[in-house]
Amino acid sequence: MSNSSNTVVGLLAGTVIGATLGILFAPDKGVKTRKRISEEALHARDKIVETASDLTEQVASTVSSKKETLDEQLEDVVSNVSHKAEDVISTLEKKLKELKEQNKKLQKSA
Structure with missing residues (x-):
């Protein structure tokens, strides 16, 4: 993988x-917290x-670009x-x- x-x-x-920790430590009811965690997990999955x-x-x-370049180089070779x-x-x-x-000259002279 590249650095980016x-x-x-x-x-x-x-x-x-960070989002999960923020939700877990927020003073909210368990149902709301679980719902927020679920939503954040779905959002993270989508990302x-x-x-x-x-x-x-x-x-x-x-890969396609490198293949085309290789094909061109091979064709040139x-x-x-x-x-x-x-x-x-x-x-x-x-x-x-x-x-x-x-050879003809040698045969004529011989």
């Missing part, structure tokens, strides 16, 4: 703990779900290798042609 993710999780946990969803989207976006292979083949063909000509 850890910070968000820490803030959420601190908020939940955690929202944060998890945001983190999931960020990770998916980052393949293209460069293909061009280099063509250059090598062309050079070998020229060299073969020169050797054939030298």
Whole structure:
């Protein structure tokens, strides 16, 4: 997890703990206190779900971006290798042609 993710999780946990302690120590009836704790727990759950969803989207976006970059780099490498292979083949063909000509000259002189 990144530092910002850890910070968000820490803030959420601190908020939940603080709200719960505040409710527990407030001078209220048990029924009201339990209701407030329940409401705060539901609110915290919603926040955690929202944060998890945001983190999931960020990770998916980052992975997608990195995959596209990797695909582009791989395509460039393949293209460069293909061009280099063509250059090598062309050079070998020229060299073969020169050797054939030298061979013809040697056979005529022999």
